[in-house]
Amino acid sequence: MEISKGYTVHLFEGLYCYLRRFLFRVISVGAVPYHIAFIMDGNRRFAKKMNLAEGEGHKAGFSALLSILRYCYELGVKYVTVYAFSIDNFKRKPKDVQNLMELMRQKIEELLHQESIINEYGVRLHFIGNISMLSEPVKVAVDKAMRVTAHNNHRVLVICVAYTSRDEMVHAVEESCKEKWSHLTQEPSKVVKNDKLNGLFENKIEKHSVLPSSCYCSCSCSLVKLVDVERNMYMAVAPDPDILIRTSGEARLSNFLLWQAGTCPLYAPSALWPEIGLRHLVFAVLNFQKYYLYLESKKEKKHKHKLF
Amino acid sequence: MEISKGYTVHLFEGLYCYLRRFLFRVISVGAVPYHIAFIMDGNRRFAKKMNLAEGEGHKAGFSALLSILRYCYELGVKYVTVYAFSIDNFKRKPKDVQNLMELMRQKIEELLHQESIINEYGVRLHFIGNISMLSEPVKVAVDKAMRVTAHNNHRVLVICVAYTSRDEMVHAVEESCKEKWSHLTQEPSKVVKNDKLNGLFENKIEKHSVLPSSCYCSCSCSLVKLVDVERNMYMAVAPDPDILIRTSGEARLSNFLLWQAGTCPLYAPSALWPEIGLRHLVFAVLNFQKYYLYLESKKEKKHKHKLF
Numbered sequence: 001m002e003i004s005k006g007y008t009v010h011l012f013e014g015l016y017c018y019l020r021r022f023l024f025r026v027i028s029v030g031a032v033p034y035h036i037a038f039i040m041d042g043n044r045r046f047a048k049k050m051n052l053a054e055g056e057g058h059k060a061g062f063s064a065l066l067s068i069l070r071y072c073y074e075l076g077v078k079y080v081t082v083y084a085f086s087i088d089n090f091k092r093k094p095k096d097v098q099n100l101m102e103l104m105r106q107k108i109e110e111l112l113h114q115e116s117i118i119n120e121y122g123v124r125l126h127f128i129g130n131i132s133m134l135s136e137p138v139k140v141a142v143d144k145a146m147r148v149t150a151h152n153n154h155r156v157l158v159i160c161v162a163y164t165s166r167d168e169m170v171h172a173v174e175e176s177c178k179e180k181w182s183h184l185t186q187e188p189s190k191v192v193k194n195d196k197l198n199g200l201f202e203n204k205i206e207k208h209s210v211l212p213s214s215c216y217c218s219c220s221c222s223l224v225k226l227v228d229v230e231r232n233m234y235m236a237v238a239p240d241p242d243i244l245i246r247t248s249g250e251a252r253l254s255n256f257l258l259w260q261a262g263t264c265p266l267y268a269p270s271a272l273w274p275e276i277g278l279r280h281l282v283f284a285v286l287n288f289q290k291y292y293l294y295l296e297s298k299k300e301k302k303h304k305h306k307l308f
Numbered sequence: 309m310e311i312s313k314g315y316t317v318h319l320f321e322g323l324y325c326y327l328r329r330f331l332f333r334v335i336s337v338g339a340v341p342y343h344i345a346f347i348m349d350g351n352r353r354f355a356k357k358m359n360l361a362e363g364e365g366h367k368a369g370f371s372a373l374l375s376i377l378r379y380c381y382e383l384g385v386k387y388v389t390v391y392a393f394s395i396d397n398f399k400r401k402p403k404d405v406q407n408l409m410e411l412m413r414q415k416i417e418e419l420l421h422q423e424s425i426i427n428e429y430g431v432r433l434h435f436i437g438n439i440s441m442l443s444e445p446v447k448v449a450v451d452k453a454m455r456v457t458a459h460n461n462h463r464v465l466v467i468c469v470a471y472t473s474r475d476e477m478v479h480a481v482e483e484s485c486k487e488k489w490s491h492l493t494q495e496p497s498k499v500v501k502n503d504k505l506n507g508l509f510e511n512k513i514e515k516h517s518v519l520p521s522s523c524y525c526s527c528s529c530s531l532v533k534l535v536d537v538e539r540n541m542y543m544a545v546a547p548d549p550d551i552l553i554r555t556s557g558e559a560r561l562s563n564f565l566l567w568q569a570g571t572c573p574l575y576a577p578s579a580l581w582p583e584i585g586l587r588h589l590v591f592a593v594l595n596f597q598k599y600y601l602y603l604e605s606k607k608e609k610k611h612k613h614k615l616f
Contacts, residue, residue: 258570263562
């Protein structure tokens with residue numbers, strides 16, 4: 001009886017997997033997003049709703065992450081970014097922070113197991129944020145995970161830990177200043193007197209061709225340029241996201257990828273993170289395709305306009 | 309007959325106004341947002357939908373703006389920010405850009421009329437963005453509007469023209485660098501050698517108490533600090549928004565207030581901008597109040613936790 005039940009479950013799982021892959025083949029006829037970012041909101045609320053201990057909510061959240069990663073990679077999405085731990089989360093009770101750090105360490109170790117999704121799809125792991133704020137064992141695990149997966153190049157998973165977007169931007173400015181200072185102090189002739197300073201900051205409009213979304217900016221400061229700041233962003237390891245999904249129904253970015261997600265659509269399903277499923281991903285991708293078609297038709301119109 | 313019809317219209321208008329103010333009194337029992345920001349999307353689509361010339365869509369959009377401003381000020385909202393013209397809009401056909409500039413000039417002049425809403429509510433006008441990109445007559449009008457309303461202090465209207473958030477951030481960094489350079493070159497002893505440079509950038513976590521939303525950041529660079537960047541933002545004239553409303557049903561920030569709206573809720577009604585009405589504002593404010601209550605109850609819980 002037990003064997004027959006197991007066989008039925010296995011059969012249904014296989015059928016579901018087959019149907020899912022068929023659905024992805026159909027969807028892939030349209031444009032497939034290159035990069036999807038997730039704000040994994042609602043783990044604690046899920047635990048409360050299901051009368052579980054708080055840690056259990058985060059464990060359920062990790063399982064949901066593994067499922068959603070599988071769906072994304074099956075669909076052909078190259079980059080996935082997740083907001084795992086914000087700098088603001090350090091303000092929680094010390095015991096809670098400690099538990100979360102330990103859970104993070106365990107889950108990073110799990111990700112590196114031979115049979116994990118990371119090895120199955122050849123995923124490169126990037127941990128970005130102010131890593132120095134993490135506990136020592138997590139830092140060691142993070143370092144190992146990045147080193148071990150450094151040669152994977154099929155898929156990329158960016159995990160934001162001890163991250164806020166404002167912190168990322170300030171860090172990028174800081175790094176750019178360091179670079180320029182270093183450059184200028186190595187060439188003393190370039191250290192100018194105050195009266196010559198204004199020449200360094202001529203005001204003209206120039207096009208920054210390296211920008212992911214082309215935009216005109218007023219920056220021509222020879223000290224720190226837009227391209228320097230962009231290069232020094234933690235997120236420089238990935239292109240700008242095409243879709244941002246935030247669970248729990250809240251349409252806020254909560255200090256996540258403010259610089260990078262400025263023009264991408266935000267989809268905020270009401271499901272809590274551990275409840276996220278295939279339907280949410282499919283809905284977001286179909287919406288992206290609609291938007292993509294709209295942009296393409298706009299481009300075409302402009303092109304026609306130039307021709308005639 | 310004509311007089312009687314006019315009288316009826318007047319009566320209904322008076323009744324509507326009375327009911328609206330009554331509704332606002334009820335809503336004001338809860339928290340009233342201090343600052344609402346709008347992305348006025350859909351003017352051109354509205355013109356297309358109603359078979360109007362493109363410019364008519366923008367004119368209808370301006371009327372909608374006046375109505376929504378009245379509602380906001382009646383409700384007691386102190387700051388309103390609107391995204392009027394993006395730097396990307398300069399990429400439109402030159403004729404379209406020229407028409408929009410002329411319309412902008414006209415509408416700014418209209419705002420300054422004795423009987424306008426600006427004088428009725430004592431509104432201070434701020435035009436922010438890369439003003440140098442505007443046409444000469446618009447620059448003159450902008451300058452006049454800011455000068456004339458400089459002493460108003462009841463309400464504030466921030467109009468973003470030739471604006472994108474990335475441009476704002478780069479501009480702020482540029483200005484901060486200028487300041488620091490100027491400071492350092494005035495005090496030659498502070499121009500350090502390269503080997504001493506690292507001391508300028510010690511890595512420690514410090515709390516920036518001047519931040520609108522308190523956050524911990526890793527910036528302690530003595531060259532450019534987070535507070536310098538914040539002070540040099542165009543939007544330093546207003547606190548961070550409490551609600552961001554974008555019409556046309558698209559939940560994207562489109563390079564608008566990325567730095568400032570990182571944690572505020574985004575409400576994206578499907579109405580096009582000229583169709584925005586009282587119900588959309590009320591819905592957004594009620595949602596804000598719900599969120600505000602949630603935050604307050606969280607704060608209270610934390611406080612209790614500390615007491616016992």
